[in-house]
Amino acid sequence: MITKSKNNVHIQNSAARLVIRRKLERHMDTTPILRELHWLPLKARVEFKNPCIIFKLIHHGESAPFYLTELIEIHVPKICTKSCDRVKLVNHNMRPKPSRAYGERAFCIYAPHL
Numbered sequence: 001m002i003t004k005s006k007n008n009v010h011i012q013n014s015a016a017r018l019v020i021r022r023k024l025e026r027h028m029d030t031t032p033i034l035r036e037l038h039w040l041p042l043k044a045r046v047e048f049k050n051p052c053i054i055f056k057l058i059h060h061g062e063s064a065p066f067y068l069t070e071l072i073e074i075h076v077p078k079i080c081t082k083s084c085d086r087v088k089l090v091n092h093n094m095r096p097k098p099s100r101a102y103g104e105r106a107f108c109i110y111a112p113h114l
Contacts, residue, residue: 008042
């Protein structure tokens with residue numbers, strides 16, 4: 001059974017070959033094709049996209065989707081110190097049960113750790 005990640009990588013590689021108009025060859029490495037198109041591999045794209053989304057939510061919140069802005073909360077310090085110029089997100093410290101390990105990947109828990 002193909003996992004979702006492998007399936008998505010396969011779709012990205014197929015799309016890259018389609019754009020470049022190259023036929024599928026056995027054991028073909030698509031990394032040069034992805035570089036030629038300036039496409040990030042799927043894992044790197046996710047690692048790049050998440051901090052970009054969080055930055056846009058913090059600095060351009062009025063134009064961000066409401067369903068995402070309500071998931072994060074900006075920490076407002078009680079006393080202004082040297083670090084009060086830095087934007088921090090509230091860490092909800094919600095640790096899911098081992099059977100609910102997907103909770104750590106939830107946006108509201110994942111965002112403050114970046």
